Amino acid sequence: MSSTYSRRDFLKTTSCTAIIAGSSCMAAKLGSLDNNIINGGVTKSVNTYCEMCSSRCQIECKVVDGKVSFIEGNKHSKGMSTSVCARGASGHSQLYDNQRLVKPMIRVGKRGEDKWMVVSYEKAYDFIAEKLKKITDEYGAKATLFSSKTGENFNHIATFANIFGSPNIFSHVSTCPITYDIAFEHTYGGKLKRDFSNAKYILNFGHNLFEGIAVSKTKKLAHAANSEKTKLVVLDPRFSVVASKADEWYPVKPGTDLAFVLSLIHVWLRDGKYDKEFVEKYTIGIEKLIESTKDTTPKWQEQITGIKAEVAERVANEIYKAAPNCIIDWGHKTTTGASEYQKTRAILVANVLMGNLEKAGGLFFGKKAKSVNKIANMDIAPVITNPDGHIKYIQEERIDHATQKGANVFVSRKMGVLMDIPDAILSQKPYPVKAWIMTRTNPLITVANSQKMKKAMEKLDLIVVNDVYMSETAMMADVVLPEATYLERDEGIADVSSMAPAYMMRNKVVDPINKTQTISEILRALAKRLDLDSNYKWQTVTNFRVQQAKGNSELLEKLAKDGYVSFGVPSLLYREKSYVDNFVKKYPSAASNLDSDGLFANMLKFKTPSGKIEIFSEEVEENFPGYGVPAKHDTDVAKGYPYIITSGKTALHTNGHTQNIPFLNMLMSDNPVWVNPLTAKKENIKNGDLIYLENNIGKEKATVFVTEAIRPDTLFVYMGFGRESEELKRANGKGTSQSKLLSLDKGPVCSTMITNIGVKITKA
Amino acid sequence: MKKKYRMIHDENLCIGCQACSVACRSENKVPDDLFRLQVRVKTEGVFPDLRMDMKRHSCVMCEDTPCVTVCPTGASFKTEDGLVQVDPKLCVSCKYCIVACPYEARFINPVTKNADKCTFCYSNRVSKGQDPACVTVCPTDALVFGDINDTTSEVYKKAKESTLVYPKAHLGTKPKLAFVPNKKGVSYE
Ligand code: SF4
Ligand code: SF4
Ligand code: SF4
Numbered sequence: 043m044s045s046t047y048s049r050r051d052f053l054k055t056t057s058c059t060a061i062i063a064g065s066s067c068m069a070a071k072l073g074s075l076d077n078n079i080i081n082g083g084v085t086k087s088v089n090t091y092c093e094m095c096s097s098r099c100q101i102e103c104k105v106v107d108g109k110v111s112f113i114e115g116n117k118h119s120k121g122m123s124t125s126v127c128a129r130g131a132s133g134h135s136q137l138y139d140n141q142r143l144v145k146p147m148i149r150v151g152k153r154g155e156d157k158w159m160v161v162s163y164e165k166a167y168d169f170i171a172e173k174l175k176k177i178t179d180e181y182g183a184k185a186t187l188f189s190s191k192t193g194e195n196f197n198h199i200a201t202f203a204n205i206f207g208s209p210n211i212f213s214h215v216s217t218c219p220i221t222y223d224i225a226f227e228h229t230y231g232g233k234l235k236r237d238f239s240n241a242k243y244i245l246n247f248g249h250n251l252f253e254g255i256a257v258s259k260t261k262k263l264a265h266a267a268n269s270e271k272t273k274l275v276v277l278d279p280r281f282s283v284v285a286s287k288a289d290e291w292y293p294v295k296p297g298t299d300l301a302f303v304l305s306l307i308h309v310w311l312r313d314g315k316y317d318k319e320f321v322e323k324y325t326i327g328i329e330k331l332i333e334s335t336k337d338t339t340p341k342w343q344e345q346i347t348g349i350k351a352e353v354a355e356r357v358a359n360e361i362y363k364a365a366p367n368c369i370i371d372w373g374h375k376t377t378t379g380a381s382e383y384q385k386t387r388a389i390l391v392a393n394v395l396m397g398n399l400e401k402a403g404g405l406f407f408g409k410k411a412k413s414v415n416k417i418a419n420m421d422i423a424p425v426i427t428n429p430d431g432h433i434k435y436i437q438e439e440r441i442d443h444a445t446q447k448g449a450n451v452f453v454s455r456k457m458g459v460l461m462d463i464p465d466a467i468l469s470q471k472p473y474p475v476k477a478w479i480m481t482r483t484n485p486l487i488t489v490a491n492s493q494k495m496k497k498a499m500e501k502l503d504l505i506v507v508n509d510v511y512m513s514e515t516a517m518m519a520d521v522v523l524p525e526a527t528y529l530e531r532d533e534g535i536a537d538v539s540s541m542a543p544a545y546m547m548r549n550k551v552v553d554p555i556n557k558t559q560t561i562s563e564i565l566r567a568l569a570k571r572l573d574l575d576s577n578y579k580w581q582t583v584t585n586f587r588v589q590q591a592k593g594n595s596e597l598l599e600k601l602a603k604d605g606y607v608s609f610g611v612p613s614l615l616y617r618e619k620s621y622v623d624n625f626v627k628k629y630p631s632a633a634s635n636l637d638s639d640g641l642f643a644n645m646l647k648f649k650t651p652s653g654k655i656e657i658f659s660e661e662v663e664e665n666f667p668g669y670g671v672p673a674k675h676d677t678d679v680a681k682g683y684p685y686i687i688t689s690g691k692t693a694l695h696t697n698g699h700t701q702n703i704p705f706l707n708m709l710m711s712d713n714p715v716w717v718n719p720l721t722a723k724k725e726n727i728k729n730g731d732l733i734y735l736e737n738n739i740g741k742e743k744a745t746v747f748v749t750e751a752i753r754p755d756t757l758f759v760y761m762g763f764g765r766e767s768e769e770l771k772r773a774n775g776k777g778t779s780q781s782k783l784l785s786l787d788k789g790p791v792c793s794t795m796i797t798n799i800g801v802k803i804t805k806a
Numbered sequence: 807m808k809k810k811y812r813m814i815h816d817e818n819l820c821i822g823c824q825a826c827s828v829a830c831r832s833e834n835k836v837p838d839d840l841f842r843l844q845v846r847v848k849t850e851g852v853f854p855d856l857r858m859d860m861k862r863h864s865c866v867m868c869e870d871t872p873c874v875t876v877c878p879t880g881a882s883f884k885t886e887d888g889l890v891q892v893d894p895k896l897c898v899s900c901k902y903c904i905v906a907c908p909y910e911a912r913f914i915n916p917v918t919k920n921a922d923k924c925t926f927c928y929s930n931r932v933s934k935g936q937d938p939a940c941v942t943v944c945p946t947d948a949l950v951f952g953d954i955n956d957t958t959s960e961v962y963k964k965a966k967e968s969t970l971v972y973p974k975a976h977l978g979t980k981p982k983l984a985f986v987p988n989k990k991g992v993s994y995e
Contacts, residue, residue: 112832114943124937125945131828252821257945260821264946268818281849283821286858287990293854693823705828708839718853750853 084108089116089605090549091536093528094129094136095696096191097256098536100606101126103133103529103551110134110529110551119546119606121258128694128709130257133529135705137555141771142510143524144556153500154518156768163559163567166521170479171571173504173520174206177476183207184438186477186504187463190214194533194548195482195561200456201430202565205577209436210475212458217488218375221792224452225372225386228659229394231649232407235540236369237615238262240403243364245357246276247299247389249373252283254691273364275357277302277349279688280716280758281751292349293753296686296798297378297679300385301346302354303370303392304338304672309358310395311335317365317397324646325394327658327671334673346677365396367403378798379679383791388672391657399655400617400646407646409614411543417645418629423543423609424597426535429580429589441466441475450793451665459793460489461786467498481508481525481561484515487698487762490784490795491739508561511702512769523564530554532583535590535601541613541621547587547601562586616642666791683737683800685721685757689780692760701762701773713763713777714747718754722746725803732806737799740782743806757801809887811926812954812961813867813941814970816986819948820860822847826940826949833927833939837917842924843940857991860948862983865890865911865924866973869980873903873912882921888982889928894920908977926951926982 085106092101092113100116102124113133115122136142146166151157161169177185188203189212190196196213203211215223226233238244239262251260266272267287276288277299285291294302310316311332321328340354361368372389398404407413411423435455439446442462444453453459463485467475478499486492486499492514499505499518507519516522533548554560559567562583569575580586591597600607612628615621622641626632637644650656663670680686694710695701701711715735717727727733731746735757742764752758763777784799822845830836830843843864850857871890874882881896882903892903897920904912904921915922927938932951936942941949952961970984 112829112939114829124942125947126825126829126943127945128823128825128828131825131832131943134832252823255823255945260945261947264819264821264948268816281854281856281858283847283858286849286856287818287821289990291854291856693821693825704838705831709824709827749849750851751849751856751858753853 088549088551089118089603090528090551091116091546091605092126092130092133093193094127094133094700095255096193097259098193098538098546099126099130099257100546101130101133102605105551108552110137115257116605118604119258119544120608121261121540125257125261127255127257127260129255129696129700129706132700132703132705133527136510136700136703137527137529137552139702139704141512141702141769142555143512143516143522144558145524147522149520153505153520154496156517158522163523166523167564167567167571170504170506170521171568174477174568174572177503178207181474181476184209184436184473185475186210186479187212187441187475189460189478189480189483189485190561191482193482194536197430198562198565199479199481200435201433202569204433204436205569205574206572207436209438209440209455210458211456212460212463213456214460214483214488215457216453216459216461216788216793217490217795220453220457221375221382221386221789221794222372223454223457224792225383225390227452228650228656228662229387229390230655231647234399234405235408236371236405237403237541238266238369241266241272241364241367241369242403243361243368244272244274245361245368245370246274246284246288247371247373247385248276248278248282248284248690249371250278250282250284250690252287253693254374255693273360277347279686279753279756280690282690283693292347292353295346295348295753296688296756297381298347298677299378300381300388300675300677301338301343302349303385303388304335304674305340305343305351305354306358306361306370307331307388307392307395307672308335308338309340309355310362310392315359315362316395320397320399321395321657324399324648325655325657326652327656330658330671331391334671338674361396366398366401368396368398369393369404370396375797379677379796380787380789381675381677382789382794382796384669384672384675386792391672394655394657400615400643402615402618402621406541406615408539409542409611410537410539411609413645414543414611414614417614417625417632417635417642419631419634420629422611422629424591424594426537426545426590427592429586430578432579433577439472441472443472447665449788449790452662452791453793459788460485461491461788461793461795464491464494464498464786467501468494476502477504477506478502479506480515484509484513484698486514486518487765487779487781490781490797491786492779492781493740494786508564510699512767513698514765514767517767517769524556524558526554526558526560526563530558531560532587534583534586535597538606541615542608542611544606544608545597545601546606549602549605614642616645662791669791679796679798680755680800683802685755685801685803686798687715687735687757687759687780687783687801688798689759689761695760695762698762701765702770704772707772710760711772711776712745713760715744715778716749716752716758717746718752718756719748719750720754721757722748727803727805734804734806735778735783735801736804737783737801739785739799741804742778742780742782744778807955809953810955811867811887811889811932811982812952812965813926813938813983814950814961814964814968814986815862815983816948816950816964816968817860817988818986818990819946820845820862820944821946821948822858822860823945825943825945826862829939829943830924833930834925835917836922837915840913840915840922842922851992855992857988857993859988862985863910864983865907865926866909866979866981866983867926869982870978872906872908872979876902876906878902885928887928889926889932891925891928892921892923894918897921908974908979
């Protein structure tokens with residue numbers, strides 16, 4: 043078999059015999075894992091859900107003699123069956139990694155110097171509590187920041203921040219899905235899901251579900267792409283895996299997708315080819331859209347995107363023919379440039395024009411227990427509650443001014459804007475920030491301009507990092523608290539309803555190695571020391587779960603056993619006759635809620651200011667004149683530089699988290715930069731050369747990977763590499779960190795991190 | 807009736823994600839940096855006329871087995887169901903099989919010191935009625951496995967509805983691993 047494969051030359055080959063030697067002396071100093079602390083014991087199977095990425099797929103873990111030995115999908119979840127991705131299947135490689143942290147540590151050297159003293163949890167908590175008290179006495183509770191990637195850990199840390207009295211809580215959202223969160227709010231008043239399985243046409247803007255994997259969605263899209271009945275069209279500057287599975291691929295110029303969408307809208311409105319009845323009944327602002335897209339012709343977009351005018355004409359017509367069984371996919375984080383908000387809004391509005399809401403093969407709202415119970419006029423699925431629901435978000439001014447008039451007016455107080463942290467710390471405006479407590483986050487890899495973030499961190503009096511590994515951020519900490527991984531902890535119930543209600547629950551697979559504590563245990567220990575613990579209404583995870591389930595022991599037992607529970611409720615789409623009929627057949631009491639035409643369309647509620655789908659948003663227009671309706675916007679992201687560097691996900695790694703995990707590092711340990719042969723020739727560089735990528739933000743080294751699979755004006759790296767922490771012994775020093783080249787400027791309206799940016803190439 | 811095992815890798819469904827490779831490592835304790843199985847991703851063409859092929863690289867379970875033929879001790883053998891295995895008690899690490907295999911599927915396992923390769927998870931899973939580890943986890947159902955004599959099986963259905971291609975068919979080794987070749991992208995045949 044030939045071994046001339048070009049896309050992943052960096053995928054190591056079968057015949058390679060090198061074995062990575064473990065290093066023990068540093069590991070001991072770091073309080074990392076020794077093999078003898080793993081207990082022997084039982085052989086069993088535990089159903090839970092994954093946290094190797096944020097997709098949180100349901101998994102089943104086999105335990106043999108007390109050790110996790112195999113991870114597969116949780117068959118109780120139909121969308122998963124026994125499937126899992128490479129990262130999910132590597133969970134135990136992280137769990138038993140001898141470079142993992144398992145003992146709390148306090149910094150003894152200079153900040154960032156990597157000198158530590160291993161301490162007990164008690165000692166670490168005393169130290170943190172004392173520092174926090176001092177900082178709070180002097181500067182107030184708001185001087186402490188809290189952050190985490192979203193998920194149950196985030197919920198716990200947000201609750202703690204609120205009890206503690208700080209308004210400054212940050213999720214990862216501003217670096218990732220913030221644009222569609224906000225664009226959905228403004229358009230439909232809430233988020234929608236995609237029915238890939240029944241779509242006849244899918245227009246995809248770089249939503250690379252075949253490398254940014256979420257198993258059940260990936261599976262659906264893979265089958266759709268392979269089906270004769272579905273047409274898949276992909277726009278992406280790079281020949282990604284999803285592009286390779288498409289019926290048509292257009293290497294759009296980075297950052298310009300907006301122009302293509304606006305031209306589709308132009309064609310539909312010009313020819314009257316849109317769902318007029320739907321638009322009439324459910325929306326406001328179509329006349330504004332007609333006005334804003336009157337010149338956005340296919341010809342106009344051609345000079346911007348590089349995609350031929352005929353293609354835009356034809357695609358517009360094909361989608362209209364397939365409507366309403368069509369999806370114009372807003373992607374996950376196709377973050378391009380400053381036009382990201384308008385692009386996402388334009389995509390959402392394009393869907394509106396196709397009338398695909400609550401239609402098979404279109405878009406739909408999640409059907410949670412509460413909504414189906416209401417429709418059925420009976421309790422068909424249990425509703426869960428939040429035991430921390432009484433704890434309210436602090437309404438004081440945040441350091442990023444989220445929700446206040448200005449750039450971040452639409453940013454939720456829950457999520458914040460990570461890119462605003464460095465300036466706030468360095469300028470001490472609006473007030474001094476002295477401490478940062480974080481879990482499951484590594485801003486020195488995942489947030490733009492990490493150089494500046496690091497400078498800001500140097501100014502803090504207290505940094506507490508809870509992580510599995512000695513990340514770059516942990517390296518900057520005063521206290522490092524090892525994280526009990528998702529396989530070592532019980533958690534509450536999570537709502538994962540799709541077309542029917544469903545829940546999942548995280549169940550502990552093995553006891554925490556070396557008794558590492560979970561973030562909720564850590565926070566409660568701190569709450570006790572700070573006299574804040576009486577604010578909680580629960581004591582243990584079991585308590586928490588019981589309150590969530592409102593004492594429903596049957597539900598809890600099932601979740602403990604199966605990890606995932608659905609209730610036999612038929613899939614429901616409010617505007618799809620056969621789905622509605624099925625539902626009413628099973629629950630005849632639902633009949634009283636039917637519309638005159640036998641549908642549940644009256645159940646559609648849009649939580650927008652007008653109560654309708656807002657093609658034009660007055661609120662947005664008021665705050666950001668010119669942005670109220672999808673319209674032309676500056677799509678230039680190169681800003682005078684010869685190339686645009688873009689980044690994306692690989693199926694083998696997650697953001698800044700997994701690069702050091704043995705199984706995954708073995709498959710991919712580096713991220714050479716993709717360069718088109720024409721570009722390589724022009725720059726006089728060849729495969730394997732070391733180069734620098736440079737712009738006004740930073741300069742970062744990269745190894746050249748010459749490939750046809752990218753536009754000549756574009757460069758690409760997989761994200762999460764270029765690791766500086768020397769304690770990540772496998773990942774350290776390999777590859778490129780794109781964050782070092784990214785600007786802290788944010789996309790207007792949605793405050794998103796901009797991840798496509800101009801660079802030049804210089805030789806090393 | 808004797809089982810007639812077949813594995814089909816549908817290159818159209820495969821996304822090259824390597825979940826199969828990790829599951830194989832996990833199930834079969836494959837030593838670090840060695841692989842019984844990889845899916846190699848190959849991009850061909852000139853921008854923007856491209857195609858990307860996903861090729862499974864593992865033992866293909868020959869019916870006519872060069873590796874068994876050359877083995878001097880009988881360590882490499884075929885089970886009654888026709889699946890090629892290595893008996894660790896008999897293997898003397900002579901590497902004849904490694905050289906003989908036209909699919910570059912074998913290697914010496916530095917831990918056991920035996921010749922090693924994909925076994926279709928015969929002793930640990932298939933003989934117990936389970937699917938091989940790679941087939942179990944594949945996120946896109948690109949891998950299908952089973953007894954093709956069983957007309958109700960997935961593999962029978964898949965074989966019936968697809969055009970199957972056998973790797974290096976011209977060698978006459980009659981593999982039990984078949985491919986559904988990629989239909990997407992620009993063709994350079
Ligand atoms: S996509 Fe993979 S890593 Fe992410 S949650 Fe699912 S199984 Fe885990
Ligand atoms: S797990 Fe499936 S999709 Fe992924 S590389 Fe293997 S065969 Fe292909
Ligand atoms: S592929 Fe190689 S190892 Fe497998 S049966 Fe054929 S000759 Fe033997």
